[in-house]
Amino acid sequence: MSPQQYDLAHALSRLLGVALAAEEPVLAAHDLQMWDYAVLSALEQGPVGAQAELAALVRRDKTRLIPILDRLEAAGLLRRSVDPADRRNRVVELTASGRQRVTACRADIRAGERRLLAALPPEDATVFVRVLDRLAGDLPDPARASG
Amino acid sequence: MSPQQYDLAHALSRLLGVALAAEEPVLAAHDLQMWDYAVLSALEQGPVGAQAELAALVRRDKTRLIPILDRLEAAGLLRRSVDPADRRNRVVELTASGRQRVTACRADIRAGERRLLAALPPEDATVFVRVLDRLAGDLPDPARASG
């Protein structure tokens, strides 16, 4: 337990566990699973032209994305439609219901995060989040920088 | 991409991915797997009186620990012996070779972490690591606070 960095991956792993555990009941309250939320969030800025593109956005294999899309479409949260320009592609977009769901869920998740960070001195929290975003390379959606 | 916290779990997950990817080749260079390193590290402060206790230390099920211990013992990095006081227990401890291995590996991992954090302003790195440790609840081994 050195005063310097102890084991970055170890500490990150534990904190991620804490964060995920905190998110889980919130997601459940909105009847969403982890990846549902990721997918709906990725669609928030607008339709995506192909499922493969969406898979890249959420960093998930396109095959593993399909059951999720099936479920979300059946729940009426998103819509898949063939692209007339290239009938192989499926353009995916939120329904009004889906947009409403992800907006409400995000608000609750952010509230939980604020509670977690509230235990810290404010300037520490600010630095932490800023550094975290920088290290995580959280760029503004490189795959669709047009927005 | 709000200036406030974006999605804590999301960012943490990505940064953990970066950290693990950076650790992997280092571990491989020392012929260790991720959990090998966790187990050897947990033993660094001294013998552990039972495998179940060791499992709790590394937060892993005792059944999943066994193949790891088998491998590490076969590699001569640790030793299992029956506790004479209670012959059901196996006391686990590092061999000299195991201690040497984990020490060397840790040095390389820490060097990698320093490289990662070197991209930041020094005071940002300090705050980040301090907050991370605090949020991760990285207490000085509650299960064996005697040391």
Add this chain to the structure above:
DNA sequence: TATTGTTATACTCTATAACTATA
């Protein structure tokens, strides 16, 4: 009877490779 270490079984998640339809 309860507990430690171990083994065996089932389940989930993931990765890879076919298959269909479009181009």
Add this chain to the structure above:
DNA sequence: TATAGTTATAGAGTATAACAATA
């Protein structure tokens, strides 16, 4: 032929339950 979406198959990882030795 090449690509998007889909389905199917195999592998890794995980959880749970049974088992032998000891208390």
